[in-house]
Amino acid sequence: MTFSICIRTVPARSELFQSLLVRLVTCAPGVPIFVSADAGVSPNENGCLALDLAPLDTDWTLFLEDDAGPIDDFIGSTARWLADHAVHNIHLYPLGHPIGNANTASAATRWDISCYFCSVALAIRTSLVPSLTSYLRANAHVRTGFDLMAGHWHRTVSDSAHLLTPSVCLVDHLGDVSTLIDTRPARNVVGHFTAFRGTSYTYTHTHTHTGR
Numbered sequence: 001m002t003f004s005i006c007i008r009t010v011p012a013r014s015e016l017f018q019s020l021l022v023r024l025v026t027c028a029p030g031v032p033i034f035v036s037a038d039a040g041v042s043p044n045e046n047g048c049l050a051l052d053l054a055p056l057d058t059d060w061t062l063f064l065e066d067d068a069g070p071i072d073d074f075i076g077s078t079a080r081w082l083a084d085h086a087v088h089n090i091h092l093y094p095l096g097h098p099i100g101n102a103n104t105a106s107a108a109t110r111w112d113i114s115c116y117f118c119s120v121a122l123a124i125r126t127s128l129v130p131s132l133t134s135y136l137r138a139n140a141h142v143r144t145g146f147d148l149m150a151g152h153w154h155r156t157v158s159d160s161a162h163l164l165t166p167s168v169c170l171v172d173h174l175g176d177v178s179t180l181i182d183t184r185p186a187r188n189v190v191g192h193f194t195a196f197r198g199t200s201y202t203y204t205h206t207h208t209h210t211g212r
Contacts (some may be wrong), residue, residue, distance in 0.1 A: 001079045002058040004032045006050040006148075009066035010039040016174065017066040027074035031062075040064055047119075047146045050134040052127070055065070061129050063122040068096065069199070070121070074170060081107065082123060084205060089160045091128050092150060096171035102195045107203070110162040112197030113154060119147035121171040130150035131157060138201065141174040172196040172202050 005028060010018040012197060024033060027142045034053035036046050060082065078095060086093065097118055102109045124132060135153040173193050191200045
């Protein structure tokens with residue numbers, strides 16, 4: 001299973017970005033990294049620019065926000081988890097999530113596509129990356145939020161009513177603000193993922209494959 005990593009960032013978040021790069025040296029050795037840090041475009045277009053750089057000859061493209069905090073065994077665990085749980089009609093897999101009641105007794109949690117948000121770390125089938133970026137650009141005038149738009153895109157390429165995410169997160173959220181959560185009093189407070197178990201967590205092949 002082969003990967004490339006695409007990161008969206010801006011110069012104002014250089015501290016987070018540099019910290020992520022240091023982590024990737026050890027948790028994603030040998031995996032090519034592609035970065036867009038264009039503060040002169042919309043966040044969604046900045047994400048598309050990062051994805052544009054990725055080669056199309058890999059199995060999976062990993063899209064990371066600059067405030068992702070991956071586990072030490074990020075690539076190995078991601079590969080094993082996808083091998084166990086990826087299915088033919090799901091093309092987008094959040095690797096970290098803010099689902100407080102995720103069933104961590106099982107390896108994968110179903111996430112209703114109508115409730116999906118969170119693009120801190122996404123595994124995307126590389127063959128469909130051009131379709132995703134085309135959709136994001138074509139619908140930028142009617143929808144906002146890379147994560148929400150990615151969810152809407154998934155409905156156009158799949159009959160699945162849900163996404164799958166690792167019940168124990170493979171990344172933590174290290175940022176402290178969000179421009180998307182704007183319906184609650186503390187709208188800028190996001191915090192860490194409650195289902196993150198620390199950087200030493202490793203996913204192993206011990207669970208039953210998750211079907212449709």
